[in-house]
Amino acid sequence: MSRVLIIGCGGVATVAINKCCQNSDVFTEICIASRTKSKCDALKDKLQPDTKTVITTAKVDADNVEELVKLIESYKPEAVLNLALPYQDLTIMDACLKTKVHYIDTANYEAEDTEDPEWRAIYEKRCKEEGFSAYFDYSWQWNYKKQFEEAGIMGLLGTGFDPGVTSVFSAYALKHYFDEIDTIDILDCNGGDHGYPFATNFNPEINLREVSAPGSYWEDGHWVEVPAMSIKREYDFPQVGMKDMYLLHHEEIESLAKNIPGVKRIRFFMTFGQSYLTHMKCLENVGMLRTDPVKVNGVEVVPIQLLKELLPDPATLGERTVGKTNIGCIFRGRKDGKEKTIYIYNVCDHQECYREVESQAISYTTGVPAMIGTMMVVTGMWNKAGVYNVEEFDPDPYMEALNKWGLPWVVEENPQLVE
Ligand code: NDP
Structure with missing residues (x-):
């Protein structure tokens, strides 16, 4: 078809x-x-x-x-x-x-x-x-x-997990649970362990550039920028446990600020272990995250591309990664004049992903929504000429497809909040 x-x-x-x-x-x-x-x-x-x-x-x-x-x-x-x-x-x-x-x-x-x-x-x-x-x-x-x-x-x-599923969760929360959403906290937790001292879960260049950038969040109609990794919180993730997480700039904040009417604050947090952060800081300090070419024995080398060659290929991490991811959003707002808080999240098991498609959960949680978004377009379920982010469409068929194609989600009322 x-x-x-x-x-x-x-x-x-x-x-x-x-x-x-x-x-x-x-x-x-x-x-x-x-x-x-x-x-x-x-x-x-x-x-x-x-x-x-x-x-x-x-x-x-x-x-x-x-x-x-x-x-x-x-x-x-x-x-x-x-x-x-x-x-x-x-x-x-x-x-x-x-x-x-x-x-x-x-x-x-x-x-x-x-x-x-x-x-x-x-x-x-x-x-x-x-x-x-x-x-x-x-x-x-x-x-x-x-x-x-x-x-x-x-x-x-942006039809991956974040952005992607987190954006669809936001449209779904607005459609079914809220009259107004005041705050969105997007929490991305990887409780997986691949056993290497340092490796990135997806393309190292893209990943390291993302996490070494200053953090920022949306509040009262404008961006607030803070130094990289300067806002830290602890959260007890369902099915994963207690983790440190750090505020990052993330691309769906930009589109959700535009597409969720009246939202007052949007933040994004990602979990990192201390060893990951120490490695990253060291690589940054010595210039290995640079994206401009440097001459080595007369040959031009881009440091971050050299680093990519040295690090384990993310596609090979699947077999050795154990544990789970938990990615979702906490929404606060009002329904029928009453204060309301919900948490919508998905838990994904690295080894189950590996058994199904020989991949770890980070690629899995992105690849499944990529297929689903494409299905929405080619079946005409989502059909509008122009350029759109996923939260601008009816979330229901996408949410149904997530359950069917391997990323089931949970809605929890009154969850633990992030300070
Ligand atoms: P990989 O590095 O594993 O794969 C990238 C692929 O693109 C490789 O096959 C590579 O080819 C190919 N490629 C690179 N440059 C070119 C080019 N010029 N022409 C043709 N092919 C090219 O990346 P990932 O699979 O980890 O990530 C893929 C995308 O998913 C990225 O955009 C990443 O940012 C995004 N992503 C999104 C997430 C989300 O939740 N929204 C989460 C994780 C990733 P070759 O094999 O020759 O190198």
């Missing part, structure tokens, strides 16, 4: 592709296209014998719009699911515009070279006007809204 081009074949894509193949009534044909075609071929060989979904593969450099256009024109998909890196968001959106094909992703645009003067000028203006200094923001992609409307295609942004 649908033909989808999936770009990228890393940790998240592997899960999303597994899930598409389990859902072959919707995903009748998929093409896996990435920079390294051998990875796409290996995944196809593994999955094709057990699925009705017809899988093809292709090589593509997603930084190159013309190459993308050629591939889209020859494969003729209804939608492109971008599971490469945030660096490729705009080139893939450009190609979708040129070919009039729907676009879906899980992470907002980031510039690969943050020293590029043209990008830097726009970034610095935004820092001043908006008040947060993370390298990523939605403005680049929201700017495509009019063009997507005119082309009659849809761009669905």
Whole structure:
């Protein structure tokens, strides 16, 4: 019933592709296209014998719009699911515009070279006007809204877990539990242990840039920025236990502030162990998180890319990771004039994910919603020309699909609150 081009074949894509193949009534044909075609071929060989979904593969450099256009024109998909890196968001959106094909992703645009003067000028203006200094923001992609409307295609942004499921939880809370939501605390807890002294659960470059950026939250109509890791809380996570968590800037704060009417405060917390933080600080202090090239024996090397080569590949962590993740949102607000507090969350077990799709829970909790968001688009369940975040649509079919496809959720009334 649908033909989808999936770009990228890393940790998240592997899960999303597994899930598409389990859902072959919707995903009748998929093409896996990435920079390294051998990875796409290996995944196809593994999955094709057990699925009705017809899988093809292709090589593509997603930084190159013309190459993308050629591939889209020859494969003729209804939608492109971008599971490469945030660096490729705009080139893939450009190609979708040129070919009039729907676009879906899980992470907002980031510039690969943050020293590029043209990008830097726009970034610095935004820092001043908006008040947060993370390298990523939605403005680049929201700017495509009019063009997507005119082309009659849809761009669905951020259908991973956070952003993604946490944003759908927010729309669901507003639809079914509240007249007004005052505060949202998004809590992302990984209680998993992979046994390495240091490794990141998804692409190291993207992950380390995210967590080493200053923290920020939305309060009373503006951003409040604080030094990285300077706000710490403890929380007793259902099925995981007590963990330290730290306030981070996170991309869904930006879209939820716009799309949840009247919300007064939105914060995002992620759990980190002390060893992770010590490693990260040390790497940052010695310059290993730098994204600009340095010369080593006459060869240009980007330190964070070298670090990525040295660290364990996140796609290989699954087998050795034990424990659970718990990701969700605590909402405070009012219903029928009465104060109300609820916590909606999902618990995901690393080893169960590994048994199902040979992946750890971080890739799983992103790959499943990537498949679900794409399903919403290609089945027409969510259908509106323009560029949108997931909380702008009816959350009910997505919430139902989460239960069906491996990420069941819980609504807890009167939960423990975060100070
Ligand atoms: P990986 O690094 O594991 O995979 C990235 C894939 O993209 C690789 O297959 C890589 O190819 C491919 N790729 C990179 N550059 C290009 C290019 N120029 N052209 C074609 N293919 C390219 O990343 P993850 O799977 O961990 O992450 C995928 C996405 O998911 C990221 O955008 C990440 O930010 C997002 N994410 C979102 C989350 C959420 O909850 N919303 C949580 C976690 C991740 P190669 O194999 O050759 O390197």
